[in-house]
Amino acid sequence: MTTAFRLYRGLEIYLLVYPHHATQSGFGHNYEEGFDASVRISDPEAETDQRRSRVFRVPRTRPFKNTGDARRASAVYAEQVIDSAASDGAFWDRQ
Secondary structure: OOOOOEEEOOEEEEEEEEEOOOOOOOOOOOHHHOEEEEEEEEOOOOOHHHOOEEEEEOOOOOOEOOHHHHHHHHHHHHHHHHHHOOOOOHHHOOO
């Protein structure tokens, strides 16, 4: 399986979309409850063993209705996180 990512300002952005509620054992996914989203931002230029990576959850009070909305929102949010750090990369240290 290939994980798709895109580059933005020299950083890799991975969009992470998942069901709002975890699937219970023995049951199918309940997509009607919506989706949550996060983004993983990675530094591709760092050495393999020293590679920096952080996951940020997309802030939202209610789940997204579909995966397309969740993916679009997570892409925009990743760009905002990167842009807010400007050139100093402050988001690596954010808690």
